[in-house]
Amino acid sequence: MPQTEGHSHGASSAPLLVPEPDVIVVGGGLAGVCAALAAAERGAAIVVLDSAHGGGSTAISGGVLYAGGGTRQQQAAGYWHDTPHNMFRYLQHEVGAGPAHEPPVSEATLRRFCDESVARMDWLQRHGVAFAGDLCPFRTSYPTDQYALYFSGNEKAHPYAAVADPAPRGHRVVGEGAGGMNMTGNVLWEALYDSAVRMGVRFEFASRAEELLLESGTGAVQGVRYRAIEKGTSDFARHKALTVNSTYYHQISVSFLANWYDRRAKALWARNARPRTLTAPAVVLAAGGFGMNKEMMESVPMSDRVNPLGTGGDDGSGIRLGQSAGGAVSHMDRLSVWRLMYPPEALTEGIVVSPEGCRIAAEDLYGASLSDAMIEQANGHGYLILDSRQWEKAKSQVQEQTQWPWRAFIYYLLYWAYQRAGSLEGLAQKLRVDPSRIVATVRAYNDAITSDNPDPVGKLNYRSVIAHGPFYGIDISIRKSGMLMTPGLPLGGLKVEETSGLVLNKDGRTIPGLYAAGKERGGNLFK
Numbered sequence: 001m002p003q004t005e006g007h008s009h010g011a012s013s014a015p016l017l018v019p020e021p022d023v024i025v026v027g028g029g030l031a032g033v034c035a036a037l038a039a040a041e042r043g044a045a046i047v048v049l050d051s052a053h054g055g056g057s058t059a060i061s062g063g064v065l066y067a068g069g070g071t072r073q074q075q076a077a078g079y080w081h082d083t084p085h086n087m088f089r090y091l092q093h094e095v096g097a098g099p100a101h102e103p104p105v106s107e108a109t110l111r112r113f114c115d116e117s118v119a120r121m122d123w124l125q126r127h128g129v130a131f132a133g134d135l136c137p138f139r140t141s142y143p144t145d146q147y148a149l150y151f152s153g154n155e156k157a158h159p160y161a162a163v164a165d166p167a168p169r170g171h172r173v174v175g176e177g178a179g180g181m182n183m184t185g186n187v188l189w190e191a192l193y194d195s196a197v198r199m200g201v202r203f204e205f206a207s208r209a210e211e212l213l214l215e216s217g218t219g220a221v222q223g224v225r226y227r228a229i230e231k232g233t234s235d236f237a238r239h240k241a242l243t244v245n246s247t248y249y250h251q252i253s254v255s256f257l258a259n260w261y262d263r264r265a266k267a268l269w270a271r272n273a274r275p276r277t278l279t280a281p282a283v284v285l286a287a288g289g290f291g292m293n294k295e296m297m298e299s300v301p302m303s304d305r306v307n308p309l310g311t312g313g314d315d316g317s318g319i320r321l322g323q324s325a326g327g328a329v330s331h332m333d334r335l336s337v338w339r340l341m342y343p344p345e346a347l348t349e350g351i352v353v354s355p356e357g358c359r360i361a362a363e364d365l366y367g368a369s370l371s372d373a374m375i376e377q378a379n380g381h382g383y384l385i386l387d388s389r390q391w392e393k394a395k396s397q398v399q400e401q402t403q404w405p406w407r408a409f410i411y412y413l414l415y416w417a418y419q420r421a422g423s424l425e426g427l428a429q430k431l432r433v434d435p436s437r438i439v440a441t442v443r444a445y446n447d448a449i450t451s452d453n454p455d456p457v458g459k460l461n462y463r464s465v466i467a468h469g470p471f472y473g474i475d476i477s478i479r480k481s482g483m484l485m486t487p488g489l490p491l492g493g494l495k496v497e498e499t500s501g502l503v504l505n506k507d508g509r510t511i512p513g514l515y516a517a518g519k520e521r522g523g524n525l526f527k
Contacts, residue, residue, distance in 0.1 A: 029056020
């Protein structure tokens with residue numbers, strides 16, 4: 001919840017003596033703290049510089065990790081058949097199923113991700129992160145508190161289910177989410193942060209890296225120049241309060257308040273932060289993405305129609321630092337858009353059509369995949385069509401399958417944000433969709449079900465006829481604001497050598513001493 005600011009007193013200008021570390025990590029979110037822990041386990045001395053007060057966008061996330069190949073949780077739920085190779089076959093198809101862009105990750109890296117998935121889950125648990133094998137029995141975009149394992153992607157959809165045996169791989173961290181919400185990203189981060197502190201990792205909050213120190217001639221990174229508000233001062237306390245408030249409002253998607261607190265925190269920091277220098281032979285950039293940087297987002301198609309996910313720290317500063325040392329970037333025009341319409345799962349029984357009245361894609365696809373199809377085929381426009389039986393079934397599932405704040409969104413859909421008509425033609429007119437085409441589209445959908453034939457667009461699950469009036473429609477087009485806002489995440493970042501994590505320059509050579517992790521890396525959803 002929001003915190004109250006303290007009174008301001010001038011921060012001391014006396015330099016803070018910080019022992020020179022072996023590794024400097026820029027950014028204290030999940031990627032940064034994992035990098036710090038991994039280095040600390042190898043005996044390195046670590047300092048983490050974070051422009052806020054830890055957590056990053058992880059702290060406002062659902063706390064879900066995609067893992068498989070035979071995790072303890074999968075086995076507890078009865079899914080003994082998932083293997084690293086089975087997981088690889090699925091992800092290989094998933095990664096290669098998008099638009100014709102530069103591949104986000106090599107086959108070797110993808111295979112390593114799958115082969116090491118169980119070990120990485122065990123590593124997290126050794127550092128205090130709790131998981132469980134309580135499998136969610138219904139389709140969901142995020143499980144309620146009763147469940148910690150679910151089918152989080154396209155595992156059961158066509159053509160993925162034919163490529164690999166479906167297995168649940170969405171592992172939700174167990175714990176109590178912040179702010180009364182059941183999202184447990186903060187629980188994930190806090191467990192790893194506590195472990196890092198116990199291992200001697202030093203965290204410097206309200207500390208923003210502004211320049212990389214480069215060795216003349218070789219260009220090797222040797223440290224950073226940064227500015228920081230001195231810990232223990234009232235300005236430090238005020239900055240923390242402002243940042244915590246901003247994070248809270250980002251989490252509940254009240255952007256105007258989150259941005260207001262962001263601006264105040266940055267203004268306070270600009271007035272009171274003092275310059276410092278820290279040297280080390282290795283610097284890891286893990287400062288987040290660039291979703292909150294309007295200038296950088298202008299080059300991303302559809303970005304003006306999505307509400308970016310993240311916190312004020314996702315301002316692209318880490319990517320810019322990497323570029324200042326000669327780092328190359330990739331995937332800067334890519335955006336992951338998430339129009340998630342379930343739970344309740346009965347909403348998936350309907351169909352999604354374009355303004356021309358044609359099916360866009362199989363409705364049992366993951367919401368981001370359906371969003372991609374909406375963008376590619378209908379310029380981001382789409383309409384969910386259901387009949388009265390499907391509509392009432394969805395209403396009956398709300399209490400069991402949803403939880404606040406998602407429940408508020410579903411109530412908004414089912415009791416306010418819809419059109420209703422006694423006929424499909426009448427509904428089409430209200431939605432401004434081609435009436436004759438939508439009738440033919442529904443007929444083809446129904447005929448495939450009643451004749452037990454394959455669905456026209458490959459839908460495998462949640463098929464039921466649309467035949468009983470009145471009929472209902474929801475405009476699910478991609479939009480930036482309101483209750484039906486669509487979240488999005490840019491995928492661009494620094495190019496890296498995938499085995500070591502070293503940043504690459506424009507000639508494809510590694511920059512000595514400079515690494516990138518998390519959303520700092522191009523194609524970051526796959527690494």
